[in-house]
Amino acid sequence: MRLCQSQASAKIHRQNEEFADWILKVGEGNILGVSTTEEGEPCWIEILNDYLISDDANGLQNLINFVYPDLPSRYTNWEYLKERGILAPTNDDVDGLNSTILSMLPGDVQSYYSSDTLVRTRDGGFLEGMEPTELNSLNMSGLPNHRFDLKVGAQVILLRNMN
Structure with missing residues (x-):
């Protein structure tokens, strides 16, 4: 973790150190696990409310x-952008973040779509039983969205x- 606010108050420095220590303990497996059921294994950790995004309509917007x-x-300033980032656990979360952030930028949205036409097979016929519009709803790792x-x-x- 790299902190850029050297002029922050002592309270902020203490909070940042506590968070950094907690992250290290999580990474090293030194946080006691809890179980979600009586018979289950203690494979979950409790996250303090101070470290969570509020689960309401403004939570994601407040994070952004x-x-x-x-x-x-400032969205065109490379220096501003290269010092910031939001990590997300899933591609769906990334897509949601990107959509929300894009909506905050000025200007009109231009949408681009992948090709969804069928081509003739070697024997001259079209691929049978294939609905290209069904493929448009799939979001798979390694392939761009439609x-x-x-x-x-x-x-x-x-x-x-490159693999």
């Missing part, structure tokens, strides 16, 4: 505003799996 203050006016939304000036990271 904390990590990206003044985003609508719909991709962009705005002018929005930052994009392109990844390529």
Whole structure:
């Protein structure tokens, strides 16, 4: 963890140190596990409320505003963006974050879609029993989503799996 606020109060420094210590204990397996059922194994950990995003309509927006203050006016500044990031556990969470953050940027959304037409097979016929529109709803790891939304000036990271 890297902290950039050297002028923070002693209370903030203490809170940051406590959080860093807690993260280390989690990573090293030194936090006692709890069970979700009477017979279950203690394989869950309790997370303090101070470390959680509130589970309400404003929770995600508050996180985005904390990590990206003044985003609508600073979203084209590389120095501003390279010092910030939100980690998410699933691709669905990432898609939701991206959609919410994109909606905060000025301008109109342009949507791009993958191709969903069938091609002729070698014997001259079309693939039978194949509905291309069904494929549009699948979001699989390693494949791009069917719909991709962009705005002018929005930052994009392109990844390529070299494996």
